[in-house]
Amino acid sequence: MKKNTLAFFALVGAFALTLTIPAFAHHSFAAEFDINKPVTLKGVVTKFEWSNPHIYVFVDVKDNKGKVTNWGIESASPGQLSRRGWKHDSLKIGDNIVADGFAAKDGSKLVGARNVTFSDGRKIFAGATGDGGPGDNGTN
């Protein structure tokens, strides 16, 4: 009985610890993206994941030969983006957007966004607060 009780409290303690780690602290921008490889994606939204710790937007991007490639765009957390005026319903499938960011170091079709421009012209800082990437001042 006593042994089980201790195991229970150890489990609760471990769980509480994970809750106190801020969502934005789990990795730095430079760990995942190459700041020497800027990318601008102009594309049509095919999927929008409003999820923690990062939201993802997927866009079809057409190159100058007409070939379409689906790219992922990683941005900040829903909480951070909400404070900048980006809501869960700000993007719809078929919207034309522009994302300025940097290519993934692993060569995958993924961009770490720093700014996203919506079809209505609004431009929002899309970096995760405190990730140390371009444009991050630790408070935005």
Ligand SMILES: [Cu+2]
């Ligand atoms: Cu992260």
